[in-house]
Amino acid sequence: MAKTPYVQDHELKRMLKIAAVSGELPVRNVPMLRILYGTGMTLHEVARLPVSAYLGVNGDVLDESAVTADIAYNGTERPIFWSNKELIAALDQYLAYRIEHRQMVTTRTGAYRSLDPDSPIFLTDEGEPYKLTKRKTATGTISYSCDSLSQLFRKLHMQAGIEGASANSARRTFAVRLHNKGYDLKSIKVLLGLKTLRATNNLIDADPVRLGAIAAGVF
Template identity: 25%
Template sequence: MTKKAKTLTPTELRRVLDHIATRKHAARNRAMLLLTHWAGLRVGEVAALRCSDVVAADGAVRETLVLSAEQTKGRHSRTVFLSERVRKEIATYLRAVPSHNPERALFYTQKNPLRGFTANTLAQFFFGLYKAAGIDGASSHSGRRTFATTLASKGVGVRVLMRAMGHRNISTTIGYVDANDDMLRKAIELA
């Protein structure tokens, strides 16, 4: 059985974000990472984003992303709702980017600014970010697991969580949620 990606605590996420702030391309790297932690996007979905997916004709960051079947893991289109704080992160990143060609990858790379990251290179990149920040056991899937666990700990129902994760089966969603001590304490207080 393979070990699941680590779910980050708020302190651990802050440590990763602090590390990112000291490196090149901080706005890009922060926005990419937070799309996994705060919007539950898969690393492949982040890599597949185009400027036109995120930026409306008037230049504003969209409130929803409509991911095509080609952009998702299961080849099923899905809608992702972006919170205000996620939209602010994307807007901050976009101010640091000189060009907003609608067909360009949202997240550029030095080697290929038009196509951007592949899912595999972004997964490796995230692994390196977590490792450099001293977070053991974290991987490109840690953001999604943290997203799911955070929502569950705040009482979000499993069906809503399933849709937010883009899953088609509740059992898949349940596997993403960690039951931590704080969640158990809160549950016991309900009895």
């Protein structure tokens, strides 16, 4: 089975640049792309991640939090590290937009920047949580999907000329980029919430960037 496309650095930069000036609600779409490509979270995890996973009670950005078990795609908690400056800047700008437009705010102005800590970070254009669809496989396993976010994700990639990308493209790209920077499979496994090193290696296997480098050195 063919792997989901890997998004190269120049493609990702172009997509972020286009998303910042086009489409519906760029102030939300840019940090959404950054969190997908910068953390390796799944779409349904991003749809449910609460404000309290990003902000402390005093409104400061947390250094570390977690994709909790009730949100994680596989029911296993894993850490999130809020250390990327571009991601933090984009998220803060979007949360300021939410506050200005009174989207799921509370009367507790001194806590969580007045945002409802249990509300998802990302909301629809109308300021409502994204709706998830619950599905049961033939084996009885329960999974969740977010069709509206999937459509938005595909649109953001298509307008940047990146064809065939899915939500898993962000996870694979996150894994490959970490691998290329020299991080070990065990660390990548933890950040993605994968169960085994084999699953992690399979995600990274046949890295197109490295294969390209090999091909470039033939002559």
